[in-house]
Amino acid sequence: MVRYLQNLEALAPGGYSAGVHIRFASPLYMRSTYPVAWQELYAANNYALRDPLVFWGISKTGVIRWSEINLPDPFGVMAKAADHGLTYGAVASCGKITSRTIVGMSRDDREYNDAEMQELSAIADALHEVTEPPTDLTPAMVEALRLVGRGFRHTAAAAELGISESAFKARLSATRERLGAKTTAEALRMAREFRLI
The missing domain is CATH 1.10.10.10 (Winged helix-like DNA-binding domain superfamily/Winged helix DNA-binding domain)
Known part of the structure; x- marks a missing residue:
């Protein structure tokens, strides 16, 4: 897992967030390197329940740039994220709806290119696979x-x-x-x- 997170960190100069095997709105593993001020604001306002990136990740699988997500954002989560330097980003989602992995990454200088998007998707898939909970304990x-x-x-x-x-x-x-x-x-x-x- 560490290797995949290191690769993700290299792709995400603005930080990343990885929620692995999200079940009943709670991830098995969660890590965020986004700016601390953003993480605190996000938690204090319970933005996970209002974030268009999370909605996209729950409803779809694949990978997409933040700018390509056409979902309502009535609470202005994306604008507030941009105020914290999270201007450009991408999100990848994989796994069954009952055990979804959602990984987002950000930078402030440019959109992610297709090769970087494919790498994000591969990292999300790998994180999902290496943390697959066992189902065969008696x-x-x-x-x-x-x-x-x-x-x-x-x-x-x-x-x-x-x-x-x-x-x-x-x-x-x-x-x-x-x-x-x-x-x-x-x-x-x-x-x-x-x-x-």
């Missing part, structure tokens, strides 16, 4: 992580589930492997981020 794996998350030690968790401690450890090992986590703590963090527990 209920037993989820329950094992829940118990660890609640502070149960292995012996107590195994007793709670009515299995041996070695069976519990094997379940945690399989869970780590399935999530691609090196430690149980990392697996627990990932499961929380993916809203599996």
